[in-house]
Amino acid sequence: MLEKLFQLQAHGTTVKREIIAGITTFLTMAYIVVVNPSILSNTGMDFGAVFVATCIAAVIGTLIMGLWANYPIALAPGMGLNAFFSFTVVGSMGYSWQVALGAVFLSGMIFFLLSILKVREWIINSIPLSLRFGISAGIGFFLALIALKNAGIVVDNPATLVGMGEVKTPEAVLFFLGFVAICAMAYRQITGAVMIGILAITVIAMALGMVEYQGLVSAPPSLAPTFLQLDIAGAFNVGMISVIFAFLFVDLFDTSGTLIGSAQRGGLLDKDGKLPRLGRALMSDSVATMSGAALGTSTTTSYVESTAGITAGGRTGLTAVVVAILFLACLLFAPIASVIPAYATAPALLYVAVLMAGGLKLIDWDDVTDAAPAVVTALVMPLTFSIADGIAAGFITYAAVKALSGRWSDLNASVSVIAVVFVLKFIFLDA
Secondary structure, eight states, X not given: OHHHHHOTTTTTOXXXXXXXXXXXXXXXXXXXXXXXXXXXXXXXXXXXXXXHHHHHHHHHHHHHIIIIIOOOOOEEEOTTHHHIIIIIIIIITOOOHHHHHHHHHHHHHHHHHHHHHTOHHHHHHHSOHHHHHHHHHHHHHHHHHHHHHHTTSEEEETTTEEEEOOTTSHHHHHHHHHHHHHXXXXXXXXXXXXXXXXXXXXXXXXXXXXXXXXXXXXXXXXXXXXXXOOOTTGGGSGGGHHHHHHHHHHHHHHHHHHHHHHHHHTTOSOTTSOOTTHHHHHHHHHHHHHHHXXXXXXXXXXXXXXXXXXXXXXXXXXXXXXXXXXXXXXXXGHHHHHHOOHHHHHHHHHHHHHHHGGGGGGSOTTOHHHHHHHHHHHHHHHHHTOHHHHHHHHHHHHHHHHHHTTOGGGOOHXXXXXXXXXXXXXXXXXX
């Protein structure tokens, strides 16, 4: 049955290898079941319900990817977009988390339609590489700011906007230890480095009496506080257009980049360098996003950590199925997740930020018309606490700099239209 379903022999793999690959992928991304509810609970959402929604959304998306698209790619609520959801859409813009979930659902629906209509390749190929790298780095800096804020390292300052917090507190010290430990373990290629770091800091905090042990396993918390609580009608507010676009835009490129990069690592591309069944893979992602919003979590997307499992030999959807089963088993470990403090998850955010900032090295720094928009994008995101505003600033800067420099050949219709739309948005909607 497994051979017929996943074509193991054709992909040069075995059941044992796929299981090992699935476990490897899960261990590298399991931190999300702790970090995601920790971030989303800042909006007032129930921690336990978000924990369950995170696990189930990961199960649904990963199973669809494995069984339908037959790829060893795992999905879960995405880092960066969960922070945008909590701290920008709800925290800064003042929308309710129900409306924010509605925006996530609509972005998933648009993503699904784009996949069906097969215009996704046109959109992906028309966006300049420098902006893609700038967006990735900007999200990384956004996560870094949140991590340092959660650890008390960065605090508000009326004179300089931000300043240095108290670095001698136990929380700040544990944050620093957790971050350097994760980096060291990652360098040594220890599987599950991020999750090990989070749990290690939590155990130390328990030993110091900073958090209280609540047990290891229990029945899953109730999903009722977030299940089907999304407000789709409220998300049709004109002011939510840029938010929906940001959710869609980041998910589209995050997913596409992860799929292509992971497939290339595993030799899954065809002779023309294209990814077979790309449509199925993208639709798996969009369905997972809509399902996740209905359950009560932010955008669900493909995880780059899947490359860990691919490196371990995963080549088919059986790897993804193993990951899904393990995420399902996580539902029993809610007591552990609920006691992990913010300063224990903050090192994971900062480590992910380091990885996302790596794209800056691929920018052509000798061409200021490429470098300037990327830098603007990357800086505006954390400094305005908004991924959407960072994307908008990047597109406007790119179009303006290219036009005034006489580089008309670098501009295409989609970039120009998007830039104009963002200009109009700032003029009429943010006045």
